[in-house]
Amino acid sequence: MRIEVDGDFAGQRIxxxxxxxxxxxxxxxxEKLLEQGLVTIDGRAAIKSNKVQVGYVIEVPDEELAxxxxxxxxxxxxxxxxxxxxxxxVVDKPAGLVVHPAPGHRHATLVELLAGGGVNLAENDDPVxxxxxxxHRLDKDTSGVMMLAKNHLAQRQLQLALRERTAxxxxxxxxQGHVPSRAGRIEAPIGRDVRDSSKRSIETDFPQDAIxxxxxxxxxxTTTLLRLKLETGRTHQIRVHMESIGHQVVADPxxxxxxxxxxxxxxxxxxxxxxxxxxxxxxxxxxxxxxxxLTEALAEARRALPDH
Numbered sequence: 001m002r003i004e005v006d007g008d009f010a011g012q013r014i015x016x017x018x019x020x021x022x023x024x025x026x027x028x029x030x031e032k033l034l035e036q037g038l039v040t041i042d043g044r045a046a047i048k049s050n051k052v053q054v055g056y057v058i059e060v061p062d063e064e065l066a067x068x069x070x071x072x073x074x075x076x077x078x079x080x081x082x083x084x085x086x087x088x089x090v091v092d093k094p095a096g097l098v099v100h101p102a103p104g105h106r107h108a109t110l111v112e113l114l115a116g117g118g119v120n121l122a123e124n125d126d127p128v129x130x131x132x133x134x135x136h137r138l139d140k141d142t143s144g145v146m147m148l149a150k151n152h153l154a155q156r157q158l159q160l161a162l163r164e165r166t167a168x169x170x171x172x173x174x175x176q177g178h179v180p181s182r183a184g185r186i187e188a189p190i191g192r193d194v195r196d197s198s199k200r201s202i203e204t205d206f207p208q209d210a211i212x213x214x215x216x217x218x219x220x221x222t223t224t225l226l227r228l229k230l231e232t233g234r235t236h237q238i239r240v241h242m243e244s245i246g247h248q249v250v251a252d253p254x255x256x257x258x259x260x261x262x263x264x265x266x267x268x269x270x271x272x273x274x275x276x277x278x279x280x281x282x283x284x285x286x287x288x289x290x291x292x293x294l295t296e297a298l299a300e301a302r303r304a305l306p307d308h
Contacts, residue, residue: 001021001023001059001060001061001062001065002057002058002059003021003057003058003059004055004056004057004058005017005052005053005054005055005056005057005058006054009052010052010053010054010197010198011051011052011053011198012051012052013048013049013050013051013052014030014034014039014041014046014047014048014050014051014052014058015027015030015031015034015048016030017030017052017058018030018033018034018039018058018060023065024060024065030048031048033060033064034046034047034048035048038060038061038064039058039059039060040058040059041056041057041058042056042057043057043059046058053197054192054197054198055192055197078113078117079091079092079093079094079097079110079113079114079117080092080094082145082286082287082288083284083286086150087149087150087151087153087154087277087278087279088147088148088149088150088154088158088277088278089119089147089148089150090145090146090147090148090273090284090286091110091114091145091146091147091148092143092144092145092288093110093138093142093143093144093145093146093270094143094291095140095141095142095143095265095291095293096140096141096265097109097110097113097140098110098140099111099131099134099137099138099146100130100131100134100137101130101131110146111130111131111132111133111134111148112130114133114148115132119150120150121133121148121149121150122148122149122150122151122152122154122155123152133148133149133150133155134148135147135148135149135155135158135159135162136159136162136169136233138270139236139239139268141265141266141268142266142268142269142270143268143269143270143288143291143294144171144269144270144271144288145270145271145272145273145286145287145288146270146273147273147275149278153278153279154278154279156278157276157278157279158275158278161275161276161278162233165231166275166276167273167274167275167276168229168272168273168274168275169229169230169233169270169272169273170227170228170229170270170271170272170273171227171228171229171230171238171268171269171270171271172217172225172226172227172228172268172269172271172290172294173225173226173228173238173242173249173250173267173268173269174220174223174224174225174226174249174250174267174294174297174298174301175223175224175225175226175242175247175248175249175250176222176223176247176248176249176250176256176257177222177223177224177246177247178219178224179214179216179224179226179245179247181216182215182216183213183214183215183216184213184214185211185212185213185214186211186212186213186214186241186244186245187209187210187211188202188210188241188244189202189204189207189208189209189210190202190204190207190208190210190234190235190236190237190240190241191204191205191206191207191208192204192205192206199236199254199255200234200235200236200237200240201240202240202244208232208234209232210232210234210237210240210241211230211231211232212228212229212230212231212232212237212238212241213228213229213230213231214226214227214228214229215227215228220301220302220304221301221302221303221304221305221306221307222301222304222305222306222307223250223301223304224247225298227271236254236255238268239252239254239255239256239266239268240255242255243255243256249266249267249268250263250266250267250297250301251263251264251265251266251267251297252266252268253265253266260297261296261297261298261300261301261304262293262296262297262300263293263294263297264293265293267294267297267298269288269290269291269294270288271287271288271289271290272285272286272287272288273285273286273287274286
């Protein structure tokens with residue numbers, strides 16, 4: 001088993017990190033593997049006091065692990081489905097819901113809720129993480145449209161559509177201040193921040209191309225409502241790009257400021273998704289309205305006193 005640590009677990013002790021992996025399952029089992037020298041970090045034997053950091057590669061021999069068994073959550077509230085056929089579905093992901101399980105995450109995830117509701121997604125082909133049918137992801141606290149595949153053909157074709165940019169993703173974001181141009185293109189490579197490995201940034205040693213287009217939808221007293229289109233799909237791309245031009249997404253806890261307009265999460269919503277159907281090639285377009293918390297925040301932002 002090979003795991004690359006992401007930002008959600010940076011700074012966590014390795015015994016705790018390993019205990020959250022279903023195929024290990026307990027702190028005692030994690031400690032035993034560490035004591036036996038069976039766990040390595042970037043090729044070196046780990047000890048239980050080590051703390052994991054973003055980008056660390058942790059390996060444990062497969063023969064020492066139990067077979068992965070996906071969790072199921074029966075009788076849970078269904079995730080709203082906006083489009084579905086024999087090949088795929090598009091859901092309206094609520095904020096606060098993680099897309100797929102990861103080490104240390106104990107709560108129900110999107111793919112597990114769908115499985116519990118009887119949706120058959122493309123079989124999982126990842127030896128570590130349970131993420132059947134996943135084509136792309138939304139951040140935990142980003143709401144809106146997201147597509148998943150029911151078979152490997154659909155999964156491959158939808159991922160290809162994203163890579164070739166025949167699939168288009170539009171977002172709505174409320175950002176701080178007044179953006180000076182009515183439309184624009186932000187082209188700034190993104191990677192792990194050179195100072196804080198739990199964040200993405202344009203100040204990075206490992207940049208990846210990232211392009212975001214925006215159009216001003218509405219100018220408010222202290223903020224601006226933008227419609228954004230992704231040309232690439234880097235982690236936290238919109239949030240990082242808006243921070244880089246000095247217009248952070250409102251209420252963004254990582255790249256912006258403290259909660260505002262009654263929000264407990266960033267004002268970012270995947271509003272529209274269009275793509276060629278993975279089997280027929282026919283165009284499909286699915287939209288999601290702003291959820292209640294963002295609608296209420298937008299109304300409050302319209303009533304805000306202007307800055308002087």
